[in-house]
Each structure stands twice: as structure tokens, then as C-alpha cells.
Amino acid sequence: MPQARLRVELPDGPWVADVSREHPGAVFEVLTALPEEGRGVGLVRIRSDSLESVLGEIRAHGSIEHVSVVQRTDSGATVQIETNRPMILLAAKRAGMPVEMPVEIRDGTATVDVSGARERLSEFGEQLSAMGIGFELEYVRERIDPEELLTDRQRELLDLAVSEGHYDTPRRCTLTDLADELGLAKSTCSETLHRAEEVLIKEFVHELLPGIDLGGDPAG
Numbered sequence: 001m002p003q004a005r006l007r008v009e010l011p012d013g014p015w016v017a018d019v020s021r022e023h024p025g026a027v028f029e030v031l032t033a034l035p036e037e038g039r040g041v042g043l044v045r046i047r048s049d050s051l052e053s054v055l056g057e058i059r060a061h062g063s064i065e066h067v068s069v070v071q072r073t074d075s076g077a078t079v080q081i082e083t084n085r086p087m088i089l090l091a092a093k094r095a096g097m098p099v100e101m102p103v104e105i106r107d108g109t110a111t112v113d114v115s116g117a118r119e120r121l122s123e124f125g126e127q128l129s130a131m132g133i134g135f136e137l138e139y140v141r142e143r144i145d146p147e148e149l150l151t152d153r154q155r156e157l158l159d160l161a162v163s164e165g166h167y168d169t170p171r172r173c174t175l176t177d178l179a180d181e182l183g184l185a186k187s188t189c190s191e192t193l194h195r196a197e198e199v200l201i202k203e204f205v206h207e208l209l210p211g212i213d214l215g216g217d218p219a220g
Helices: 015-022 051-060 087-095 118-130 152-164 175-182 186-208
Strands: 002-009 027-036 039-047 064-072 076-083 099-106 109-115 134-142
Touching: 002 118, 015 027, 015 051, 015 099, 027 087, 039 051, 039 087, 051 064, 051 076, 087 099, 087 109, 087 118, 118 134, 152 175, 152 186, 175 186
Parallel strands: none
Antiparallel strands: 002 109, 002 134, 027 039, 027 099, 039 076, 064 076, 099 109
């Protein structure tokens, strides 16, 4: 299933665009949201060194219909917000494109992860453009089912290696021990384990650092 990340430049007007630009060091995370035509309700986590000022600007913003603080710390707060301009999520809803939460906004730019059919992704882009919202597609990639990453033998060997302490420090189980346990030649055991490690490490890096060129398919 295709997964994409977009950097969305929010236009002036929505509360999160205006307030985040006034406080570029603040971080806004939309945790949940219910977008409707002309209205949206969401739960937003805010982290800022000037939290009182941020909350005051949110309450005073023209696009806000209601705001209530549901949790508070010295440097952060979780607030429930009702707004009359739920732009990104409304565009996603119109396109039938699920948005993965949380959506992070910093200094007027939202990082949006979506998953779904490619035609839905294209429609999402068209909806954003129609609403006057600029965006940059950071990447599109196939999300791989973890069950499809490894062969049965690779999973069996990796499970044994972990449970027997092959990856512990100090190591409690050698490659020879693993090979003997499964009745494999040491060379076969080494190659099978290395291929499994390669797949998992590349997929891990692929998920965390998608801009890195892995030199091939992370699935091997």
C-alpha cells in the first residue's frame, strides 16, 4: 500500500497557521480530529516555552469557536479545539485519503503522512491545491507488511537468535550454537541470518530516515 509524506504550507487564516508562525519554536500536534464542512473539532498537543502567550492567541483567533485545556504541564498543554477552518483534514476527507496521526505543525508547515491508493493521493493533492494550500511531496513508497519481510526460515532463525542471546552483550549464543540447534551448516546459518538482518536493518532505516539511499529494495 502506498504511503506518502507531504510538507504542507498552510495559508494565512487558520488558527494553527497564524499562531505557529507567531511562535516558530512551538510544536503543535493534532492528535485526533473530526473535520466537517465549515467546522472541525480536534485534540491538539502544544509544546512551547511561551505557552500562555500561545494559548491566549488561540483563544483570541477569529477561526476559533471554542477551546478548552484538558491537560497542562509547565511547557505543554493538550487542548480541545473547535474551528471553522479545518483545511488539511477536510481536504483529506473530500479525497477519501486517511491521514495518519499525529499531524505535526511548526512555523506554518504541517508534516502530513497519508496511506492509501495512488489515485486517492492524487485527489488529495488536487483538493489541497483547490483550497489554495501549497505542498511538497517528500516521498511516496510502498508500505510493506511485516509478515512479508522475512521467509519462514529467516523468522525461525532470528527468533532463536534473539531468545538464545545471540545479540546480547556479552553474547550468550554463538553462530555455531544456532547452526547446531537447527541442524544447519554454519555457512548456511550465517548467510540466512545475515539476509534477515539486512532486510530488517534496511527497513528500519527506510522508516526512520526515508531520504537515505539504501541502494536497493529494502525487502531484499
